Amino acid sequence: xxxxxxxxxxxxxxxxxxxxxxxxxxxxxxxxxxxxxxxxxxxxxxxxxxxxxxxxxxxxxxxxxxxxxxxxxxxxxxxxxxxxxxxxxxxxxxxxxxxxxxxxxxxxxxxxxxxxxxxxxxxxxxxxxxxxxxxxxxxxxxxxxxxxxxxxxxxxxxxxxxxxxxxxxxxxxxxxxxxxxxxxxxxxxxxxxxxxxxxxxxxxxxxxxxxxxxxxxxxxxxxxxxxxxxxxxxxxxxxxxxxxxxxxxxxxxxxxxxxxxxxxxxxxxxxxxxxxxxxxxxxxxxxxxxxxxxxxxxxxxxxxxxxxxxxxxxxxxxxxxxxxxxxxxxxxxxxxxxxxxxxxxxxxxxxxxxxxxxxxxxxxxxxxxxxxxxxxxxxxxxxxxxxxxxxxxxxxxxxxxxxxxxxxxxxxxxxxxxxxxxxxxxxxx
Numbered sequence: 001x002x003x004x005x006x007x008x009x010x011x012x013x014x015x016x017x018x019x020x021x022x023x024x025x026x027x028x029x030x031x032x033x034x035x036x037x038x039x040x041x042x043x044x045x046x047x048x049x050x051x052x053x054x055x056x057x058x059x060x061x062x063x064x065x066x067x068x069x070x071x072x073x074x075x076x077x078x079x080x081x082x083x084x085x086x087x088x089x090x091x092x093x094x095x096x097x098x099x100x101x102x103x104x105x106x107x108x109x110x111x112x113x114x115x116x117x118x119x120x121x122x123x124x125x126x127x128x129x130x131x132x133x134x135x136x137x138x139x140x141x142x143x144x145x146x147x148x149x150x151x152x153x154x155x156x157x158x159x160x161x162x163x164x165x166x167x168x169x170x171x172x173x174x175x176x177x178x179x180x181x182x183x184x185x186x187x188x189x190x191x192x193x194x195x196x197x198x199x200x201x202x203x204x205x206x207x208x209x210x211x212x213x214x215x216x217x218x219x220x221x222x223x224x225x226x227x228x229x230x231x232x233x234x235x236x237x238x239x240x241x242x243x244x245x246x247x248x249x250x251x252x253x254x255x256x257x258x259x260x261x262x263x264x265x266x267x268x269x270x271x272x273x274x275x276x277x278x279x280x281x282x283x284x285x286x287x288x289x290x291x292x293x294x295x296x297x298x299x300x301x302x303x304x305x306x307x308x309x310x311x312x313x314x315x316x317x318x319x320x321x322x323x324x325x326x327x328x329x330x331x332x333x334x335x336x337x338x339x340x341x342x343x344x345x346x347x348x349x350x351x352x353x354x355x356x357x358x359x360x361x362x363x364x365x366x367x368x369x370x371x372x373x374x375x376x377x378x379x380x381x382x383x384x385x386x387x388x389x390x391x392x393x394x395x396x397x398x399x400x401x402x403x404x405x406x407x408x409x410x411x412x413x414x415x416x417x418x419x420x421x422x423x424x425x426x427x428x429x
Contacts, residue, residue: 004034013218029107036106040099045090053093053134061088061139070143079138084145086138092155094134097167101126104168108175112182122174129170137163246282247301247396247427255419258288258295266300278305280316288419295419298399299427305395307351307365309338312397319347328360329417336360337420339413345401346412348420352396356425369393396424 007030011023044053054077062079065072073080077088086092105126109119137154144150153159252260266283281301288295300316313323322342330336335358337350350358351365359365369392400416 004030025110029110032106032110033103036103037099040102041095044095044099053090053095053131054088057093057131057134057138058088060135061142064135064139065142072142079142081142081145084142086142086145088138092134092138092141094131094137097133097164098127098130100164101130101167101171104171104175108178112179114178114182122178126171126174130167133163133167246303249282249284249299249427253286253288253297253422255288255422258290258419261287261289261294263287266298278311279303293415294403295416296401297419298401300397302351302395302397304393305365306362306393307353307359307395308362309349309351309360309397312351313349316397317399322347323349331358331417331421334358334421334424336364337417339409339416341404341409341412343404345403346407346409346416348398348400348413348416350398350420352398352424354392354394354425354428356423356428358398358424365395394428396427398424 007027011020011027015022047053049055058074058077058079062072062074065079065081071082079086079088090096102123105123114122137159141151141154144154249265251263263284263286266285279302281303283298283300285299286297288297300312302312310323314320319340319342322340323338328336328338334356335350337348337358338360340347340349350360352358353365353368355368357368359368398420400419402412402415404412
């Protein structure tokens, strides 16, 4: 949505709502170019099996190789030769090439309106070109399948770009003649109407000139602001790249009725590859006991994250299998959490935001993070000047666990829920 919004905004700045129709064709062309690829991919991959691009490409490629003298046979979408076989998938066919040609051609039709019959003929021809270039590529891959280096070349980006370049070159040649014909028509029409400018048109030009002159201060201001921002990023390249400080966990948590047995820091398990992406910052493990029942509290501060607990489980623990079977519950004052168990322990886990709200789903974490984006407080000012991040992407990942012993998982869950009602927000300060 960002590029579409930017193009639309520039058109509004240039002409306002009243003059937006001046940009109708460019906006429509941009919309077509951004949407056609997804639409055609969905359409081409939803065709019945007998008429799908992979099946048609495999059939015609096998037919072509047969008449070129190769000993070839077909099995569904596989082309089998004595020296090997290839399986045809959508991305190896001419479908992506057809999609590219359709995008370019539809934009051309918007820029240079043509007779609809001529447009249909041109579209049919370009679809055929893309389809048969895909057939040629698949046939070539089947022939060189026994040569590993040749197969990797033609199957990789380099070979794919060669066929894309061929398709694009053909399109350029066609577009040149099409647009040349259209320009001749336009010039002829302009010559016929050059002496028919009315007084109303002249007055509209005057109003337009006045409107343009009134926008000069606005554009000057925008230019000054963009210049200052550019200079700021040049002289202060680290602005916005704030390293999140790790949380300093206390030696013990105040859990009413529970006695601390021991507490130890969690050193991280994974190397820090990039300081600006999700990474472990700090951690602490606590063990508490109450009337013979033990509870372990594991806290990890994860920075620059989107709160994907499933990813945390797979990266920092070996509980992935047990985590698959779980149930979601919530506490009104805190938020959502997940309960799960294995053969020996019951677990409760959640991602706590810096506002003290717990989340389970990645979408919920992002929603809560964005809700605090424009709070009118010191964070907003500090974020604007680059001292603090506007989007607080910190997660306090909590895992509570207790041995099942002879207890049922449900009874153990109630115990963990009582411990989970700790004031986690206090750990962020």
